[in-house]
Amino acid sequence: MRNYFHLIAVLALFTSAPTMADIIHKERSLYRNILVEENGDLRCLKFDEKTRTSSQSCMYVSKPKELVFNYTKLTFASLLMIDNPQNVLIIGLGGGTLSNVIHQLYPQASIENVEIDPAVIKVARDYFDFIETEKVTAKVQDGRIFIKRAAIKKEQYDWIILDAFNGDYIPEHLLTKEFFDEIKSVLAPNGIIAANTFSSSKLYQHESATYHAVFGDFINVTTEKNSNRIILAGFKAPPTAQEITQRIEKLTPLLSPYNIDIKAISQGMKSTKNNQDWPADTKVLTDQYSPANLLNF
Template sequence: MFKYLIAALLLTAFSAYADVIHQERSLYRNILVEESGDLRCLKFDEKTRKSSQSCMYKSNPQKLVFNYTKLTFASLLMIDNPQNVLIIGLGGGTLSNVIHELYPTASIENVEIDPAVIKVARDFFDFKETDKVTSKVQDGRIFVKRAALKKQQYDWIILDAFNGDYIPEHLLTKEFFEEVKSVLSPNGIVAANTFSSSKLYEHESATYHAVFGDFINVITEKNSNRIILAGFDNMPTEQNITGRVKKLAPLLSPYDVDIKAISKGMQSTKNNQDWPTDTKILTDQYSPANLLNF
């Protein structure tokens, strides 16, 4: 917990003293790349410069900066050797790079709506593309719809489409989650980077539960992002998780991922439902924007 606090303080200090090394206006947003010492960060809006989309240590690009990125690897406590990975929302390409290093034979498809973000990831964040790692310029929901028509399936689907400080509303609805579920392999997992403290928390939780049933919240520090793990059939036993932690710990250590600590932040909703049973589910007709009306 202490090291997470130190990381947060460093990022706060970064915001105050960073130099802008690249800035452009894309079709969707303002894009900034800032540097302070060894830290380089991608940001999407001049007005919210304290909120970074992706960061890397220039001297050690392997080492992950953000807690939410590290929490995403709780997915590997639920699945073995994913070979087909879908990432919606590229950022700096950090997740894609790490997964490719961990599983070099896996096929990784990165979907990003903004072509400028892909170019910045290549030019400033060492985003790696190979015959196994691809990037596609497309809205994530359209991509999933077309993947379903093609009967494609993925072992690991990562939803990381934060646009500044919010998630596009069409990527938070029951209909979208049903589409995601349709392209999830039988033993696959969905990992969503999302809210741990906002007005949307209860509605989002209710919506995931309506589509996937019981899911797992992964949170290791108060008022940070949470990772939702959904789509699994059975919760692994404590013995299974202990075995996987032992196996994964040395593999994830170079990325500064403490998988043992992360495993302790996993909590199933099966006996811990923390939203009212009458919480309204988000749909294409009742979207997150409507919540601002009350």
């Protein structure tokens, strides 16, 4: 009898263990190891070959419209702050998920995707249905260099999304006051910045202090489901409660095909006005003081 129960326990262990994902693409680019894994209906882009625990982008093969990551859904809280964006800039492509959804929502909008790694752009095209048109483009360039040149050309963007990761964290030079000043210079008067970052990082306070130093009060968009947060910054004045309600009603049917519950997301929005959760003497990150490699974990 003891052997029988031991056998049952062993079988249960094997049957409950997660299935191994298949690697359908693997390469070493100029910047990183790139893996595309498929586990059943889920296909993911990963940059960390050693642990393979974190994904940069994922899609459901049978339901490519439906968003997988919570942070991508939170990014669309931006649409409660602005109406009908026509010039969109995304720094950090991943699989192109954000670009695709924005294009489908606003087909007349110009969307510029900036990605430092040409291999990532190719993988997005080949494995993640990344849409490119005359309106939707992908440019190989460091995000900060792109912003500097855009400022010289006096470009203006309604919606700037910061979503660049190197596999561990946000690149240091895209976390500083100087960079945010440059971002601010290309933001349209009624535009908004949405930055994907973390609420559990040791850099939380420094990032918050840096955004506040450049943009003043901003909005944190969070959820209890994971440790991501979206920072919404750069807006002149927040919309009224009535405007938020009207936008929720308008956006709900548009966003539901992507599995985005905009009403629930709105409940996770909190302004730093009267809710500053970092010490007043927190050091601002600058080009001379940006110790992301020391503080991010």
